[in-house]
Amino acid sequence: xxxxxxLNRVWGTFRRTRTDRDLEDELQVHLELAxxxxxxxxxxxxxxxRAARLRVGAVPQAMEAQRDQRSLTWLEDLARDLRFACxxxxxxxxxxxxxxxxxxxxxxxxxxIFSIVNxxxxxxxxxxxxxxxxxLYSRTADQRRDNSSYPxxxxxxxxxxxxxxxxxxxxxxxxxxxxxxxERVPAEMVSASFxxxxxxxxxxxxxxxxxxxxxxxxxxxLISENFWKRKFDSSTSRSVRR
Amino acid sequence: xxxxEPGKTDILQGTLDxxxxxxxxxxxxxxxxxxxxxxxxxxxxxxxxxxxxxxxGLMRLEQRGLVRGKxxxxxxxxxxxxxxxxxxxxxxxxxxxxxWERTASIxxxxxxxxx
Numbered sequence: 384x385x386x387x388x389x390l391n392r393v394w395g396t397f398r399r400t401r402t403d404r405d406l407e408d409e410l411q412v413h414l415e416l417a418x419x420x421x422x423x424x425x426x427x428x429x430x431x432x433r434a435a436r437l438r439v440g441a442v443p444q445a446m447e448a449q450r451d452q453r454s455l456t457w458l459e460d461l462a463r464d465l466r467f468a469c470x471x472x473x474x475x476x477x478x479x480x481x482x483x484x485x486x487x488x489x490x491x492x493x494x495x496i497f498s499i500v501n502x503x504x505x506x507x508x509x510x511x512x513x514x515x516x517x518x519l520y521s522r523t524a525d526q527r528r529d530n531s532s533y534p535x536x537x538x539x540x541x542x543x544x545x546x547x548x549x550x551x552x553x554x555x556x557x558x559x560x561x562x563x564x565x566e567r568v569p570a571e572m573v574s575a576s577f578x579x580x581x582x583x584x585x586x587x588x589x590x591x592x593x594x595x596x597x598x599x600x601x602x603x604x605l606i607s608e609n610f611w612k613r614k615f616d617s618s619t620s621r622s623v624r625r
Numbered sequence: 626x627x628x629x630e631p632g633k634t635d636i637l638q639g640t641l642d643x644x645x646x647x648x649x650x651x652x653x654x655x656x657x658x659x660x661x662x663x664x665x666x667x668x669x670x671x672x673x674x675x676x677x678x679x680x681x682g683l684m685r686l687e688q689r690g691l692v693r694g695k696x697x698x699x700x701x702x703x704x705x706x707x708x709x710x711x712x713x714x715x716x717x718x719x720x721x722x723x724x725w726e727r728t729a730s731i732x733x734x735x736x737x738x739x740x
Binding site for chain 2 (some may be wrong): 405406413440442447515
């Protein structure tokens, strides 16, 4: 099928390029001309018409073949099915609403789940060398994954030959007072190597230094940008003390 | 096909187009019945087109832009749809003819090989 024929048939599916009437008229002419010829050969009136029909075929079959050629039958059927479906749905608004809500929920849940999978599993972590990050745990007789003590971590660092860097962290929660309303602040206690290992730089101030890890060093804190905006009004002055 | 009428040649797939285009070139604009009659005469009755074959074929040629159909009046004052070959149709006929002659000469050479 050439492209031009195909386009013509698509067009013929939605806009009748030739009406059924037009097609049938043409076949009738053919039949009449065939009848004339039979009569010229000397057939009787009734016999001529019959003979002509036998010779050139029947109109309904030819009409069917022409309709098939005029349009894309499957597309026409599809359009008709869609129209029928729309009419049926309009007639049953309750069912339609239920179906639409079901679909909406299904699509919504799928989208939500994909967003999570995409963020958690598919997208890499926003750190340097995300594919090389691993978590290390201790293992004890009754715990598959146990926390490690800080001295143990120091031993790991000393004996490390496998990793380019190691960092320790412990989840914590702190009580914040003296800055407006007291509040509970989620926090992480981390080793000085933590931000270096992740390749994260603070927006303001300095990253943690090895000296901050030493016993008796002054406590250092790094706050989130959000916390800085909320509690310190994005102030860059250092007047705020603990 | 087992149930075909004896003595009637099946239209080879793809040959209807070239036969119709050739007929229109020879006769000028004619209606469908004249095309069928002409083909029957030229083939000594071997080619017999019924309406269900001829008219979808003409429609396909029209959709491909190779012929153009228009209602007119016969010499006996009868309304009929007349088909004329277009420029694209003439080009198609030339190409198809060359292809057909090539195939025929190959078959001829092959079948007349000395034993």
